[in-house]
Structure formats: structure tokens, C-alpha cells
Amino acid sequence: MADGAELTAFVREVVLPGSAGTRPRVNPEACRFRLRTARSPIHRWGLFAAEAIPARRRVIEYTGQHIGPREALRRNIRPQIYLFRTGARRYIDGAIGGSGAQYVNHGCQPNLTARIRKGRVMLVSLRRIERGEELLYDYRLGGGIDDLPCRCGAPSCRGTMRPARPDPREDPAARKP
Ligand SMILES: [Zn+2]
DSSP states (O other): OOOHHHHHHHIIIIISOSOTTSOOOOOGGGBSSOEEEEEOSSSSEEEEESSOBOTTOEEEEEOOEEEOHHHHHHHTTSSSOOEEEEETTEEEETTTTOOSGGGOEEOSSOSEEEEEETTEEEEEESSOBOTTOBOEEOOOOOTTOOOOBOOOOOTTOOSBSSOSSOOTTOOGGGSOO
16 A cells, blocks of 8 residues: 555545546446436435335345455445445445445335345345335444444434344454454
């Protein structure tokens, strides 16, 4: 990291991907329904249904760069976290090669759930989602990713993006010291 060019690339690609003012894009190839990004009442940009989505349907794949815990820890310094934990020591960084699913905000009463299979993540609808609704899933943050306060506004809001009970599969080795 002593090399200046490497540091510049790290800041551009990892710390500040994209620019704050431009509407983030969604890769239609990763979506099973029409989705669009828009300003979210919860946090910055969000992902919204541009058409109604029935219950229990695949909505969008969460894509990105597959990284290990050490690299995840290094990238955890970003102001916007796009890390999705797929296993005890595996993460997907949606900031790099992300489908647009990385803009789905956390909600304590989500309308999506994440299905992880062979390291791939699919966001699936928990109920019918109306056109114009913001898509949300429960981040259940853990495994070395810093906790964040939740302001989702749901009546059952936990006030945190951590799960109510810790994940029993949690790998202590992946936690921060
Ligand atoms: Zn909440």
C-alpha cells in the first residue's frame, strides 16, 4: 500500500465507487423484474419495484467481487458498506461489479430475503410487492462488519442492523478483535 498509484486506485475503486450525485445503475440481466434506483427516505439511494412482484419470486441477484475476511476488514472503512457475507469467511463486495442489489437498504420489516447457494446470493420476495415500493432486506450484520444504527421507521425497528439474536453459525475468527 506504499505505492501511490495503488493507493489512488484503492480510493477510487474501493473507498468511493461511483459519484454521489449520479443515479446508480441496475444491471437488468441480474433482475427478474423491472427495478429502478431512486432517492430513499431511509438512506441515500434505494432500489424500488418498477412493477408489481408476486410473493416468493426471485427478484435480483446480489453480485460483486468475492473476497475473504482480511480484504473485507480493509474495505470496512468505507462510508457506504456494500459487503454481503455469504459464509463464515466469504464476502461479496457489491461496490465492484454489483448488479444494483447493493443499493437495497436494510429494513427490520423486510419485503425480501436473501437465499445463499454455492456462494451466490439471490434476493427473493417475502410477500407481494407493489409497484413503487422500496425493496428492503434484513442485513443481520455480523462477522467483522461494523454495526450500524437503523432508522427504517418500521414499528418493530430494532434500532440496529445486527440480528436480535446472534447467528449461531457465527465464526469467531472472522470477528474484529
Ligand atoms: Zn429498523
